Amino acid sequence: xxxxxxxxxxxxxxxxxxxxxxxxxxxxxxxxxxxxxxxxxxxxxxxxxxxxxxxxxxxxxxxxxxxxxxxxxxxxxxxxxxxxxxxxxxxxxxxxxxxxxxxxxxxxxxxxxxxxxxxxxxxxxxxxxxxxxxxxxxxxxxxxxxxxxxxxxxxxxxxxxxxxxxxxxxxxxxxxxxxxxxxxxxxxxxxxxxxxxxxxxxxxxxxxxxxxxxxxxxxxxxxxxxxxxxxxxxxxxxxxxxxxxxxxxxxxxxxxxxxxxxxxxxxxxxxxxxxxxxxxxxxxxxxxxxxxxxxxxxxxxxxxxxxxxxxxxxxxxxxxxxxxxxxxxxxxxxxxxxxxxxxxxxxxxxxxxxxxxxxxxxxxxxxxxxxxxxxxxxxxxxxxxxxxxxxxxxxxxxxxxxxxxxxxxxxxxxxxxxxxxxxxxxxxxxxxxxxxxxxxxxxxxxxxxxxxxxxxxxxxxxxxxxxxxxxxxxxxxxxxxxxxxxxxxxxxxxxxxxxxxxxxxxxxxxxxxxxxxxxxxxxxxxxxxxxxxxxxxxxxxxxxxxxxxxxxxxxxxxxxxxxxxxxxxxxxxxxxxxxxxxxxxxxxxxxxxxxxxxxxxxxxxxxxxxxxxxxxxxxxxxxxxxxxxxxxxxxxxxxxxxxxxxxxxxxxxxxxxxxxxxxxxxxxxxxxxxxxxxxxxxxxxxxxxxxxxxxxxxxxxxxxxxxxxxxxxxxxxxxxxxxxxxxxxxxxxxxxxxxxxxxxxxxxxxxxxxxxxxxxxxxxxxxxxxxxx
Numbered sequence: 001x002x003x004x005x006x007x008x009x010x011x012x013x014x015x016x017x018x019x020x021x022x023x024x025x026x027x028x029x030x031x032x033x034x035x036x037x038x039x040x041x042x043x044x045x046x047x048x049x050x051x052x053x054x055x056x057x058x059x060x061x062x063x064x065x066x067x068x069x070x071x072x073x074x075x076x077x078x079x080x081x082x083x084x085x086x087x088x089x090x091x092x093x094x095x096x097x098x099x100x101x102x103x104x105x106x107x108x109x110x111x112x113x114x115x116x117x118x119x120x121x122x123x124x125x126x127x128x129x130x131x132x133x134x135x136x137x138x139x140x141x142x143x144x145x146x147x148x149x150x151x152x153x154x155x156x157x158x159x160x161x162x163x164x165x166x167x168x169x170x171x172x173x174x175x176x177x178x179x180x181x182x183x184x185x186x187x188x189x190x191x192x193x194x195x196x197x198x199x200x201x202x203x204x205x206x207x208x209x210x211x212x213x214x215x216x217x218x219x220x221x222x223x224x225x226x227x228x229x230x231x232x233x234x235x236x237x238x239x240x241x242x243x244x245x246x247x248x249x250x251x252x253x254x255x256x257x258x259x260x261x262x263x264x265x266x267x268x269x270x271x272x273x274x275x276x277x278x279x280x281x282x283x284x285x286x287x288x289x290x291x292x293x294x295x296x297x298x299x300x301x302x303x304x305x306x307x308x309x310x311x312x313x314x315x316x317x318x319x320x321x322x323x324x325x326x327x328x329x330x331x332x333x334x335x336x337x338x339x340x341x342x343x344x345x346x347x348x349x350x351x352x353x354x355x356x357x358x359x360x361x362x363x364x365x366x367x368x369x370x371x372x373x374x375x376x377x378x379x380x381x382x383x384x385x386x387x388x389x390x391x392x393x394x395x396x397x398x399x400x401x402x403x404x405x406x407x408x409x410x411x412x413x414x415x416x417x418x419x420x421x422x423x424x425x426x427x428x429x430x431x432x433x434x435x436x437x438x439x440x441x442x443x444x445x446x447x448x449x450x451x452x453x454x455x456x457x458x459x460x461x462x463x464x465x466x467x468x469x470x471x472x473x474x475x476x477x478x479x480x481x482x483x484x485x486x487x488x489x490x491x492x493x494x495x496x497x498x499x500x501x502x503x504x505x506x507x508x509x510x511x512x513x514x515x516x517x518x519x520x521x522x523x524x525x526x527x528x529x530x531x532x533x534x535x536x537x538x539x540x541x542x543x544x545x546x547x548x549x550x551x552x553x554x555x556x557x558x559x560x561x562x563x564x565x566x567x568x569x570x571x572x573x574x575x576x577x578x579x580x581x582x583x584x585x586x587x588x589x590x591x592x593x594x595x596x597x598x599x600x601x602x603x604x605x606x607x608x609x610x611x612x613x614x615x616x617x618x619x620x621x622x623x624x625x626x627x628x629x630x631x632x633x634x635x636x637x638x639x640x641x642x643x644x645x646x647x648x649x650x651x652x653x654x655x656x657x658x659x660x661x662x663x664x665x666x667x668x669x670x671x672x673x674x675x676x677x678x679x680x681x682x683x684x685x686x687x688x689x690x691x692x693x694x695x696x697x698x699x700x701x702x703x704x705x706x707x708x709x710x711x712x713x714x715x716x717x718x719x720x721x722x723x724x725x726x727x728x729x730x731x732x733x734x735x736x737x738x739x740x741x742x743x744x745x746x747x748x749x750x751x752x753x754x755x756x757x758x759x760x761x762x763x764x765x766x767x768x769x770x771x772x773x
Contacts, residue, residue, distance in 0.1 A: 003147055004131055005109035007032070011093055016040065016081035018095055022055065022111055026146025031058045033133055037104060037113075039097060041080040044541070044697060048082050048097035049117060051104060053125070055177075061136040062172050065390035068330075068380055071401070072394070072426035121184045122239055130180035137173040150176065166367035169308055169374045172387070183237040187559065190547070191235040193458045194228045194423075194435065196220055199450035199547060199562045201235075214393050214422045216362035216369045219439060219471055222447050229360060229436040230423035231393045232458040238553045251319030252292050253282040254345050264347035272349075275641035279353045279419065284327065284361050284399045287319035294339060298325055303332035306384050308374040315363035315371055324361055324371065327398035328379040328391050333405065340406030350411035351667075354403050359396035359422040396422025404430045413668045419491075428460040432491045440469025440500075445482050446578035450563045452489060453545050461537045461544040464491030473501045476508050481577050483516050484620045487523040488566075488574045490530070490544045515618055521636055522619075528631035528648060528661060533569045535662040535678070540697035544569065552590055557610075561588045571628035571659075572597065575613075575621040585613045587621050593723075595653050597622035600722045603748040624651075626723060629659030629681045634718070641666075647717035648763060650681065650688075654723050657683040660694065661763055663714070664705055674703035677714065677764040687734075688719065689768045690761065704764050716761040719769065724752040728771040731756045735768075742771070 002025045010021035010032075022033035033055055040050040056064055069075045082102075087094045093106040105114040113125040125131075134149045139159055144152055151158060151174050161168045183189055188200040192212075197204045204223070212231040220228060249255040256264045271278055286295050286304075298304055304323040305313045314321050326332045342348045363371045373389035388395075400420040407416035418431040427433060435451050438444040448465040455463045467489075468474040468482035483505075486492045496503055505516040536542045543550075546567040549558035565575050565588060573594065575587050589607040596602035598619055604626060605611060613621055624630065630651045637643045644666065664676035676699075680691040695701045705714075721728075727744040744754045754771070761767050 002110040004111040006111055013086045016083050024148045027144045027148050034058050039082040039084045041082045048099050048102035065386050124182040127182045128180040132178045134174040134176045186237040186239050189235050189237045191458050193232045193455045194230045196222045196447050214360040216360050229421045232425045234458045236457050252287050254339050275639045279355050281355045283358045285317040285322035288321045306376045313375055316365040326377045328377045333402035336402040337406035337409040340410045350414045353417040356400050356420040359399045361395050394424050397424040397427050400430045432462040435465045437470045438466050440472040440474035449576050453547050453566050456543040456545040464489040466495040471497050480512050484519050485576050487519050525632050532662040571625040573623045577620050582615050585615050587611050587613045593626035594623040597624050600753050601747045624653050626654035627657045628653045629657050631661040645713045647715040649718040652683050652721045655685045675705055676702050678702040679763050687768050687770045692764050714763045719756040719759055721754045724754055726773050727752045728754050730772050
């Protein structure tokens with residue numbers, strides 16, 4: 001049965017866009033849908049393959065809500081257009097990229113879209129004929145003459161729906177849109193964050209679809225497709241190609257509790273002296289109190305969300321009765337930014353940072369613990385006529401955006417930090433995200449790995465999970481193992497429910513205190529590597545955490561370990577310990593040779609196979625790929641800012657190696673003008689060379705940090721070579737008379753670890769250090 005078909009006479013080519021009309025085959029009186037395909041080239045490599053597909057109604061009863069261009073995805077005029085060509089076939093239209101490598105086939109009847117690259121079909125839309133587009137309609141409208149959409153199969157609850165004791169009115173009628181997407185010859189598909197499931201979406205074999213509806217979920221279940229706090233509707237498919245290739249007073253945000261924080265300036269000054277930062281919580285629900293200036297300003301400007309009857313909406317959250325700003329409205333967001341100004345927020349500092357919680361939004365007395373779907377927003381319209389159901393999943397996104405913009409209004413050249421629980425595609429531009437209210441249970445530790453890797457694959461790498469679980473009290477072994485894993489999260493923090501027991505490490509005894517201290521020290525020592533990976537993610541899009549198969553998708557064994565193993569960058573492999581009292585661990589190492597991160601003198605292991613490894617009580621297994629170069633800072637400090645002037649240690653793994661190191665002033669936006677160091681380091685078995693002024697995709701070539709960072713912070717105090725076939729006698733800088741002693745130790749394999757101390761090297765400058773044997 002054909003439901004949708006393309007009108008061939010309507011197909012138009014407009015530069016890099018192709019437009020057509022979609023007809024309803026079973027009722028010609030129903031106005032057609034409009035289809036538009038936009039074709040673009042990758043800015044990274046100039047290749048074809050970016051296709052934006054847009055379907056909407058012709059002459060709708062109510063216009064469909066569309067996000068403001070640039071808010072979530074980039075504006076089309078910022079992309080590189082790919083001027084395509086069109087050729088007509090029998091019952092189909094073929095659209096070819098300018099290079100000819102990418103082709104899209106529009107099949108006319110039934111409607112289907114087929115995407116191919118280099119002659120291989122990768123993806124199909126509507127190949128199973130599940131496309132459904134329900135149009136808004138008035139009550140009492142005529143039935144369709146034939147099958148047009150899903151309401152012709154089930155006409156119940158079209159204008160209102162009851163669930164969980166709540167009634168959801170739908171005054172505009174049904175509005176569901178859906179389509180089937182087939183990934184041809186794909187190993188599996190990954191993404192659709194956030195769900196508490198395994199990394200491979202197909203391998204999870206769930207009976208229900210993955211749901212996207214941001215919610216405040218209390219003690220969330222695992223291995224189910226239920227909605228959580230955020231939604232990123234992005235999927236990555238792996239194809240095998242044929243070619244083989246709460247501080248506020250009374251929960252009033254922007255205020256300080258008079259007894260809990262009676263002297264904010266003293267607190268902030270003490271933190272500043274120790275080079276630490278403070279993060280205060282600012283949630284979206286605003287206490288309904290006529291004596292509260294934030295509430296009054298929002299109300300007087302008519303910036304609160306309204307009910308379906310256009311009355312002020314009240315919901316119940318932490319402050320009690322609360323109103324919810326319409327963050328979809330750009331003017332409301334602009335007012336929100338003024339609350340961060342130095343002369344408004346009491347005791348403010350340019351680096352007083354923010355945590356946005358409960359922003360799904362959470363409404364304790366609302367349907368599914370959120371606000372009614374028929375609530376109204378103004379957004380960019382001239383009146384309150386956008387239903388909440390259309391903007392629900394971007395409510396937290398806009399709250400997060402407005403808070404970041406507020407910090408930038410306060411201090412334009414100080415980098416914001418805003419942590420959010422709710423998110424959408426594009427939230428990565430604004431700040432950190434965590435996986436919400438998990439539990440202090442082993443299975444929640446285990447699920448954190450695929451959850452975080454999935455988020456990274458969805459473009460959102462500044463992510464973490466609450467360590468060692470938000471709800472309940474962790475047993476000592478779980479506490480220890482979760483911190484050992486947590487130091488390898490991009491965002492690492494401890495967080496607990498108010499009613500749990502105190503869980504500072506020293507509350508669990510000296511042994512655990514010492515172990516956590518050592519693990520946190522490793523986290524700090526690795527900050528130069530972390531910072532380089534963050535820069536490569538932020539400025540060129542490379543995910544920080546990567547699945548085990550990321551560097552070699554042709555390795556089938558890597559897929560079998562994707563829920564317990566992950567890569568930090570391309571060269572550091574971490575294996576989580578996910579069960580209590582595990583004594584022997586199955587560790588899979590991909591191809592190559594791998595060094596033990598914890599013991600440089602241990603025998604390297606050959607990749608492409610699994611090993612049974614004895615579990616060490618002090619840490620999780622971590623390995624470094626031969627050929628890697630990792631920058632570190634080894635001096636123990638109490639905060640990252642106290643490390644700013646510390647010199648670097650460069651770890652070189654293997655007889656041939658390469659890597660990068662990035663640095664900037666760590667606080668301003670000067671890096672956007674090229675004021676950063678990005679050096680390429682390479683080792684050929686004898687010479688370690690530094691090539692500065694490397695290019696990062698978005699901001700161009702490095703120009704150095706200028707005067708923003710002291711010279712001492714670019715100094716290298718130690719070079720460590722792991723896995724040399726013989727012991728060096730000495731080392732010297734080429735072009736100078738400077739010679740340096742080398743100390744060496746023998747590895748279990750018979751190879752050598754050699755250390756050159758104080759080699760007089762500066763990052764950001766060219767140099768070559770030669771080992772003599």
